[in-house]
Amino acid sequence: MPKTVSGFSKFSKEEKIQWIAKEYLENDQNAVKTLKQYWNSNEKLQSLHDEFIENTISNFYLPFGVAPNFLINGEIYALPMAVEESSVVAAASKAAKFWSQRGGFKAEVINTTKVGQVHFLFKGEPEELRVFFKEIKPTLLLSIKPITANMEKRGGGLLDLQLADKTGELDNYFQLFAKFETCDSMGANFINSCLEKFAEVLKFEAENYSHFQKEHRSIEIIMSILSNFVPECMVKAEISCPVSELGQNGMDGKHFAEKFIQAVKIAEIEPYRAVTHNKGIMNGIDAIVLATGNDFRAVEAGVHAYASKDGKYTSLTHASLENEIFKFWIEIPLALGTIGGLTNIHPLVKLALKMLQDPSARDLMEITAVAGLAQNYGAISSLITTGIQQGHMKMHLMNILNQLEATENEKTEMIEHFKTHPITHSSVVSAIEKLREI
Numbered sequence: 001m002p003k004t005v006s007g008f009s010k011f012s013k014e015e016k017i018q019w020i021a022k023e024y025l026e027n028d029q030n031a032v033k034t035l036k037q038y039w040n041s042n043e044k045l046q047s048l049h050d051e052f053i054e055n056t057i058s059n060f061y062l063p064f065g066v067a068p069n070f071l072i073n074g075e076i077y078a079l080p081m082a083v084e085e086s087s088v089v090a091a092a093s094k095a096a097k098f099w100s101q102r103g104g105f106k107a108e109v110i111n112t113t114k115v116g117q118v119h120f121l122f123k124g125e126p127e128e129l130r131v132f133f134k135e136i137k138p139t140l141l142l143s144i145k146p147i148t149a150n151m152e153k154r155g156g157g158l159l160d161l162q163l164a165d166k167t168g169e170l171d172n173y174f175q176l177f178a179k180f181e182t183c184d185s186m187g188a189n190f191i192n193s194c195l196e197k198f199a200e201v202l203k204f205e206a207e208n209y210s211h212f213q214k215e216h217r218s219i220e221i222i223m224s225i226l227s228n229f230v231p232e233c234m235v236k237a238e239i240s241c242p243v244s245e246l247g248q249n250g251m252d253g254k255h256f257a258e259k260f261i262q263a264v265k266i267a268e269i270e271p272y273r274a275v276t277h278n279k280g281i282m283n284g285i286d287a288i289v290l291a292t293g294n295d296f297r298a299v300e301a302g303v304h305a306y307a308s309k310d311g312k313y314t315s316l317t318h319a320s321l322e323n324e325i326f327k328f329w330i331e332i333p334l335a336l337g338t339i340g341g342l343t344n345i346h347p348l349v350k351l352a353l354k355m356l357q358d359p360s361a362r363d364l365m366e367i368t369a370v371a372g373l374a375q376n377y378g379a380i381s382s383l384i385t386t387g388i389q390q391g392h393m394k395m396h397l398m399n400i401l402n403q404l405e406a407t408e409n410e411k412t413e414m415i416e417h418f419k420t421h422p423i424t425h426s427s428v429v430s431a432i433e434k435l436r437e438i
Contacts, residue, residue, distance in 0.1 A: 009055060016057050048345065064291065064348060066355075067092040071104025072370050079371055080352035081287035086396045088283045091378035092371060102241040105373065107366035113159060113232035114335055116191040118176035118199045119222040124212060126165050129174060132212065133163040136205045140176075143201045144194045151190060156181040158194065176202065179232070184361040186294060186337030188226055195224035228298040229305045230333045237369040238329035239377065246326055249385040257326045259384045260319060264328075267315035274315050277376070278307055281316055281330070284375030288368045292356070293342030293349035299334060306333045317376050330373045334365045400428045410435060 002023040011019065017035055025031045035058040040046040050056040062082045067089050070077040079096075081089050099105060122129050140161060148157040157180070164175040176198050180191050199221045206212065206219040246253035267277035282300060289296040307313050319328045338361050342349050353359065356367060397418055401411050410432060417431055 013050065013057060016055060020057065045347065048347075052342070052346075062290070064352075065089040067096055067371075067374075069093065069096040069100050070367075070370060070374070071096070071100040072107055072367060074104070075357075076100075077357070077367060078355060079288060079367065080291040080355050081284075081371070082290040083283065083287035085283060086399060088287060088375065091382075092284055092287075092374050095374040095378040095381075099239050099241075099374070099377075102239070102245055105237055105239055105370045107235065107237040107370050109362045109365050110234040110236055110331070111232045112181060112362065112365075114180045114182055114187055114191060114226065114230050115232075116178045116180060116195045116224075116226040117164075118178075118195050118202065118224045120174055120176075120199070120202065121172040121220040121222065122174055122206075123172050123215075126167060126174075128212060130163060130165075132206070132209055136202070136209075137161065139205060140198055140201055144197050147190070147193050147197060151182065154183045156183040156187075161198075182337070182361075184338045185340040186335055186361075187340075188295075189340070191226040192224065195226070199224040228302045228335070230302050230335045231306055231309060233333050233335045233365075234331060235334050235365040235369045236329060236331045237366065237373045238327060239373065240325055240327040243321060243324050243326045248381060251385060253326075256384070257319075257321050260326075260328075260380055261321060263380050263384055264315060264317060264319040268318070269314070271313040274307065274313050277379075278304070278316050280379040281332075281372040281376045284371035284373075285332075285334075285368050288364075288371045289336070291349070291352040292336070292338070292364060293346050293352075294336050294364075295341075299336075302333050302335065317373065328373070328377060330369055330376070332369055332372065334368055336364045336368060337361050338364055397423050397428065400425055401432070404429065404432055406432060 005019060008016065017032055021027050021032050038058045038061065040049065040059065049059055062084050065081045066078050067081055068078040070079055079092065083089065144158065151157050159179040159181055162177045164177045166173040166175060178195065180187060182190055203219050203221055243253045243257045246256045248256055267274045282303065285299065286296045289299050307316055316332055317328065317330045337343065338353060338359055343353060359367060401414055406414065413435055414428065414432060421427065
């Protein structure tokens with residue numbers, strides 16, 4: 001049985017690997033070799049990667065691809081995408097090319113407001129707290145001036161600060177509910193710093209507020225933290241064209257549009273479908289978020305919360321056909337940044353942002369929303385025509401061949417063979433076994 005360890009963080013990288021190998025990998029030196037194979041030969045670059053997180057023992061690579069031909073608000077982009085799933089980049093590229101000949105994608109940022117909260121308990125009368133908050137609000141606002149000064153110079157800062165009474169849901173529970181503009185930074189550190197200062201001042205002022213009953217002067221701060229639910233940090237992207245231009249795979253444009261709209265409506269009313277539908281959207285969004293050094297976990301959490309905001313999980317995209325014009329759009333919350341965090345230090349992130357022509361945070365929101373819309377368009381188009389597996393399994397074929405350690409000659413033979421045969425894992429195994437018997 002593996003042993004517990006003390007002081008692991010102080011081990012050298014070599015010592016960490018050897019301990020892992022001994023305790024969890026049966027001292028397999030091939031496993032050690034594999035971990036070291038993924039070290040970067042550039043020592044400076046490897047040292048940079050080692051310092052991104054704690055207890056680093058190797059690097060875990062994702063393919064870094066490019067989806068070209070995206071026409072967005074009249075500008076042509078090549079989108080950097082970091083993703084491991086077969087067919088994501090191909091589907092995005094195909095959709096981009098198709099719509100570049102039909103006016104391209106239109107995108108606009110609706111709002112960029114972000115939220116943070118100080119959660120606390122107060123056992124006195126809510127009305128007393130409301131009077132207290134009104135009196136100390138100027139002090140609270142003044143307390144964060146040293147933190148917000150630089151952000152305000154860039155056009156951002158605190159937008160609003162309110163007291164929220166949540167005692168109807170949890171005894172004695174209140175919030176300071178704050179809204180922020182963080183310009184081109186995602187703003188997590190900025191927001192959290194402001195919130196912690198609010199909490200400090202709130203507690204101090206309460207303890208010295210003579211109008212509270214003595215036993216109620218102590219406010220208990222539970223936590224101070226930004227929210228990744230950002231329903232006011234919204235971006236919209238859309239595509240549209242005459243229905244006559246939509247025909248695909250032998251299906252005329254009118255029939256294609258009607259079937260497409262029905263597929264979207266199913267995702268609007270059926271949560272089992274909506275989850276997979278939205279996962280396809282996130283294939284495109286996450287790939288951009290990762291490539292540009294943003295927090296895909298925060299984006300995922302916020303997006304799925306938004307999809308459930310009306311009490312039922314539903315589609316993030318919508319479609320219509322009016323006056324012979326097909327329209328497909330998405331409205332989605334995206335809190336993204338182009339400065340701070342990895343954006344300033346990760347070489348590939350810096351390159352990805354340069355590839356996108358050094359976008360502002362608002363530009364990146366639009367680009368990312370477009371990637372999600374394109375991905376969803378490609379997925380639905382496949383589902384209602386040829387089916388999802390035809391394109392997906394064609395891309396997945398190489399993964400299966402690599403699992404089977406196929407040679408380059410074998411790969412060439414298999415690619416040719418499966419141009420006219422259905423692709424499944426078992427059919428690929430059978431075909432390559434027969435080839436190897438020759």
